[in-house]
Amino acid sequence: MGLLSALRKIDRQHWFVCSTCMTESGHDELKSVFYSEGPRVEILGRQWMKCPRCGGTTTRSFQEIKDDGSEAALWGLERIVKKYPRQQFEVPPPRPSP
Ligand SMILES: [Zn+2]
Numbered sequence: 001m002g003l004l005s006a007l008r009k010i011d012r013q014h015w016f017v018c019s020t021c022m023t024e025s026g027h028d029e030l031k032s033v034f035y036s037e038g039p040r041v042e043i044l045g046r047q048w049m050k051c052p053r054c055g056g057t058t059t060r061s062f063q064e065i066k067d068d069g070s071e072a073a074l075w076g077l078e079r080i081v082k083k084y085p086r087q088q089f090e091v092p093p094p095r096p097s098p
Contacts, residue, residue, distance in 0.1 A: 010078055012062035015089075017077055018051035019058040029080040035089040052091035 017033050025031035031053070040047040041057065048057035065074045081089065 010062065010081060012066060015062040015077075015081060016049050016051070016059045017062070017065070018054065018056060019060075020054050020056040021051060024054070029077060030084070030088070033077060033080060033089055034091045035086055 014037050015033065015035055017029070019032075021032040022029075034052055036049055036052065038049070040049050042048070043057060049059045049061065050057055051059050060068075062074060062077060065077070
């Protein structure tokens with residue numbers, strides 16, 4: 001199991017971290033990272049992935065973190081992701097309010 005999960009490839013386009021959740025959870029990656037293949041929303045000409053937990057758009061994909069050169073941050077996040085099954089991070093979107 002350990003070896004398998006270490007070799008599991010992370011598709012960085014579909015993994016995100018939410019800054020709002022990171023702040024609100026006291027920097028708990030487990031509560032801030034999410035996996036999504038859903039469509040992004042466009043705000044001010046930029047594509048954002050909406051956070052399924054808080055509905056905010058202050059999110060960044062792992063790919064963007066890598067592109068920013070934040071290798072250390074990315075390493076920490078991917079370590080968490082590999083440690084748990086993916087379902088842990090597949091958060092169902094909140095019910096739309098009437
Ligand atoms: Zn969030």
